[in-house]
Amino acid sequence: MDKRIYELQRTLEALADPTRLRIVGLLAGGEICVCHIHEALQIPQPKASRHLAYLRQAGLVETRRDGLWVHYRLAQPEDASVRTVLNAAVHTLGHMPTSQADEKRLTKHVPRRLSKRGRLPIVACCGG
Amino acid sequence: MDKRIYELQRTLEALADPTRLRIVGLLAGGEICVCHIHEALQIPQPKASRHLAYLRQAGLVETRRDGLWVHYRLAQPEDASVRTVLNAAVHTLGHMPTSQADEKRLTKHVPRRLSKRGRLPIVACCGG
């Protein structure tokens, strides 16, 4: 099995979970620290941490430590097929009610997003 | 959890397997019957059949019976996010050595593809 297919498979596995999809949807708007993620998604902290670790191992997110806080942001994967699929998922998530509600809940705690680092370009609109 | 996210998750799960990715890569070129799929991929027939059933349950492929043969082709899912992700995967698969080798092995048994039904439009090139 060639490496390209394996990378693509690993990316799809990493995205194939509702919690991780919601996290990716939030991160599309810029970097966020773990506490805001699990508050916005209304999930237990260990759950958020576990899924973030999964995404990081898959190379889809990167971290930046700032004192006690750890900020997560979307990565720019090297593999072109990984970027294509990640872009597609990020884009469609923007249209989802769940992601929009998560974003709304987030901005209640974080009035202004501090950074847009890691935001990915939108390739094409799916119409949805 | 809203239905849109669930549909997206189910699609990603269906694609997150190397065998199913190779099948989708083959089907991008038009409909194929089961026997040619398992020959081109050099996998046991029950394995091909199982994965095809999985893809069908996820709504990513459709079938057409013709005597003893059952031809599979890519579906045009209703959900826009599903189409977007499927398109992305199909497109990147076209660039993969494994898929190109599968296609080459297929055309050895099937000199000319009979139909292009089910072929999906390419939205954007990933450069890979």
Next chain:
DNA sequence: GTATAATATACGCCAGCACGAATATATGGA
């Protein structure tokens, strides 16, 4: 009817992952 070819399903086994709960590991401050 019976035989044969193409396809689908059932079975038993094993690996991986999601979960809640509890605990461990930082980091910064008094």
Next chain:
DNA sequence: TCCATATATTCGTGCTGGCGTATATTATAC
């Protein structure tokens, strides 16, 4: 040093899905 906060990891459990093998189904031909 000791405490508090933020984050990460571990443990035990249940479920899902992959595999090879064997068998069942469906359709055609004789």
